[in-house]
Amino acid sequence: MLTGAPSYAECVNKVPLLMSNRAMLRARDAMDRAYAQPLDIAALARLAHVSEAHFIRTFRATFGETPHRYLQRRRIERAMWMLLETDRDVTEICLAVGFASLGTFSRTFRQIVGESPSGFRRHRSALTNVPSCFTKSWSRPSSFG
Amino acid sequence: MTMTSISRSQIYVLDQDEALDFYVGKLGMEVNTDQDLGFMRWLTVNVPGDAGREILLERPGPPALDPKTAEQVRDLLTKGAAGGFLFLTTDDAHQTYADLVAKGVEVTDEPTDRPYGIDFGIRDPFGNRIRIGQMHPREQWAQG
Numbered sequence: 001m002l003t004g005a006p007s008y009a010e011c012v013n014k015v016p017l018l019m020s021n022r023a024m025l026r027a028r029d030a031m032d033r034a035y036a037q038p039l040d041i042a043a044l045a046r047l048a049h050v051s052e053a054h055f056i057r058t059f060r061a062t063f064g065e066t067p068h069r070y071l072q073r074r075r076i077e078r079a080m081w082m083l084l085e086t087d088r089d090v091t092e093i094c095l096a097v098g099f100a101s102l103g104t105f106s107r108t109f110r111q112i113v114g115e116s117p118s119g120f121r122r123h124r125s126a127l128t129n130v131p132s133c134f135t136k137s138w139s140r141p142s143s144f145g
Numbered sequence: 146m147t148m149t150s151i152s153r154s155q156i157y158v159l160d161q162d163e164a165l166d167f168y169v170g171k172l173g174m175e176v177n178t179d180q181d182l183g184f185m186r187w188l189t190v191n192v193p194g195d196a197g198r199e200i201l202l203e204r205p206g207p208p209a210l211d212p213k214t215a216e217q218v219r220d221l222l223t224k225g226a227a228g229g230f231l232f233l234t235t236d237d238a239h240q241t242y243a244d245l246v247a248k249g250v251e252v253t254d255e256p257t258d259r260p261y262g263i264d265f266g267i268r269d270p271f272g273n274r275i276r277i278g279q280m281h282p283r284e285q286w287a288q289g
Binding site for chain 2: 015021
């Protein structure tokens, strides 16, 4: 190789951070895909080839929040979308995004969004038409202030 | 001043051989140019039949980037945050999806009906995002 850049093999072998990043991204993608299923840290840790304790720690170091918090924001983002774009009632949406109890859903929604699900539905208008992947990323409520 | 097209776009990859395996071997793109310029390997691919729109598969590193910056790029790339994002179209989203799943491609989003068509998401081996859509004509896109 004529350039000074390390090869992929060198990157992966010498810079475990990159391998770790990519594994955490794979696990985060899995959460995005299966957001309505119960959080399965054991399965995600297996996907990322690390222990459960190591998984939570490393995920947090990589993306700035725990897997649990990430999944909550993902679910609330989907709930926000359903509240705006569908006629389904709040209980139905709560179950559809993976919450088992309406109480937990409403509390989490209020904590993250700042108002109740039904209040949010009343106060916001429908989203404009852009590729859904952007809607999903950019309308996900922030953990970061 | 009138611009007429996008002729080339660039994404970062960690390894160009690995990128070829993925973009040509799995996605079915064609190698447009693979040339050792001495200071870099100029590697571009294109969708079959669309040689006028190339994707440059560039490896971050010196001398174009200092080692520390290159390391930051690799860090962001593998976190899925380097900004590389390709939007491709297909005649049959479900068939293309099935083909890619059979080849072991990482899926981020399964095929779904949207106002603009049927599309799904995948990731390349390095962390770049790719979206593949069977699009409706734009005039039919529902207005939000």
